[in-house]
Amino acid sequence: MSLPSNAEANRRDEVLRVAAQLFARKGFHATTTRDIAEAAGMRSGSPFYHFRSKQEMLKTAIIEGVAAGQLRIEAALAGCIDPEQRLRTLIRTHLGNLLESGCDVPLLLYEWQALDASERTEVACATDRYQQVWQDTLDQLVAARRIPQGHATRLWLFGMLNWSSQWYRPDGGCSLDQLANEAADLLLRPSAAPSPPP
Amino acid sequence: MSLPSNAEANRRDEVLRVAAQLFARKGFHATTTRDIAEAAGMRSGSPFYHFRSKQEMLKTAIIEGVAAGQLRIEAALAGCIDPEQRLRTLIRTHLGNLLESGCDVPLLLYEWQALDASERTEVACATDRYQQVWQDTLDQLVAARRIPQGHATRLWLFGMLNWSSQWYRPDGGCSLDQLANEAADLLLRPSAAPSPPP
């Protein structure tokens, strides 16, 4: 038995990176393993030295993308206590995870349908963790009457944000900071006056 | 020259219907023309008697799906004046367009990427019309201070609603009426008191 060498691991990461970007841009089924090989500077059979199958590339890309996004969220949230500020930070960071170039492994939101049942279960574990901190923050804001109650609020919110990958263009003259604040303003009610009514 | 017979047109509609449903459920690239033929009770080459290519089936399905949804929206909105009520009706009807079974030709939100440039232009004409009535209603609600200003409000709203196709399950114990009202409540501020402050 031998552990993978550093060089080998780096090549594997490179394959994963280009695969994830192609999956994000063209979709899983519209991307061929030959596309991936070419983008990684390899011959057509070589990606299969690193991954058993195209589906395994997808599963790994989804899970690593979510994990990387989760790390960025935890870092951005460090030391942030106020629920409104936490929500704004979550929204801004999530938009970055979705839209900002330089994401080595982008979030792949729509491609999980190409996975089979057991792979979906693995992916669900990663996404459940990603959503937990959102739910906690939303619960606090409901308690503070900054947003209305509702079963689906977290899902509505993810929808708002995730759909931006269908329309956002970096050259559109609207920064992610602006967009993030606009989205938060759409959800948040003004905070109640500090003194109660007579 | 001969016009298509009724029987021929009916078969074409049947091909389109099953193609649209397969595209919606599995995605364009994961659906084969043989899947479509089988679902329509034909042999593998026969769909091409009605459509020049698989892409033409997709383009037609998208445009007809949007047009059918548009008709349902116009019918539901007839005689409805109040902006809040109009928004609630738009949301409820759009969720029906997305999620309700019995949609012969469902809305295909994500598959337009498989089209080429000229086909996308045709699709854009149909979707622009679909969005116009939404924008008008949102503008009225901004003027009435029921929702905050923002460049992207219509896009946030469509995101909220469209993402529901990723998580909504009809047996989940939540009706579309409930969901629609919850979504509207998330957006709408309470209307201002009728008398102005001193």
Place this chain on the structure above:
DNA sequence: CCTACCGATCGGTAGG
């Protein structure tokens, strides 16, 4: 990681 290749499947067509 490359060379060389395989079996399967795909979109699409000719001819009737």
Place this chain on the structure above:
DNA sequence: CCTACCGATCGGTAGG
């Protein structure tokens, strides 16, 4: 609309 078929391409593998 069916039969019969084609050329291209696909995911994946054996052997080195």
